[in-house]
Amino acid sequence: MKRTHNPNKCKIHRSYTVEEVALLLEVHKRTVRNWIIKGLTVCDDKRPLLILGTDLRLFLQQQRQENKRKCKPSELYCLKCREPRLPDQNTLEFIEETNTKGRVIAACSVCNSRMNKYFKLENITSIQSDIAVILPLQQKHIG
Ligand SMILES: [Zn+2]
Numbered sequence: 349m350k351r352t353h354n355p356n357k358c359k360i361h362r363s364y365t366v367e368e369v370a371l372l373l374e375v376h377k378r379t380v381r382n383w384i385i386k387g388l389t390v391c392d393d394k395r396p397l398l399i400l401g402t403d404l405r406l407f408l409q410q411q412r413q414e415n416k417r418k419c420k421p422s423e424l425y426c427l428k429c430r431e432p433r434l435p436d437q438n439t440l441e442f443i444e445e446t447n448t449k450g451r452v453i454a455a456c457s458v459c460n461s462r463m464n465k466y467f468k469l470e471n472i473t474s475i476q477s478d479i480a481v482i483l484p485l486q487q488k489h490i491g
Pocket residue numbers: 426427428429430433456457458459460461
């Protein structure tokens with residue numbers, strides 16, 4: 349079974365280093381770094397990396413929800429609907445964030461709020477073919 353972490357353990361008015369998050373939630377530092385790759389927001393690129401309590405809490409809540417409601421490859425998780433949703437194909441954007449990490453941004457096809465999905469750049473071809481299912485032509489603009 350996948351472990352979930354209690355989002356209420358983190359205080360929203362402080363920020364944490366990777367080590368502090370690891371201690372707080374009793375996980376390995378590597379786990380925290382994986383969370384950052386998966387989309388946990390850090391304050392900036394300065395060292396040591398700082399994670400805001402609010403961002404950490406949001407991320408843990410989102411993870412909990414995702415464990416409950418698994419997104420299909422074609423879906424993004426909508427925080428507002430609290431459901432996996434199909435993206436509005438006209439709003440799809442694929443952004444290269446770092447050398448290894450990218451992000452899909454799109455509007456929720458139901459409530460129109462902004463959804464994010466992080467992925468490894470090496471997987472971009474499969475991500476694009478999974479997500480841009482309705483309008484394959486869209487990929488021409490993305491590629
Ligand atoms: Zn929505």
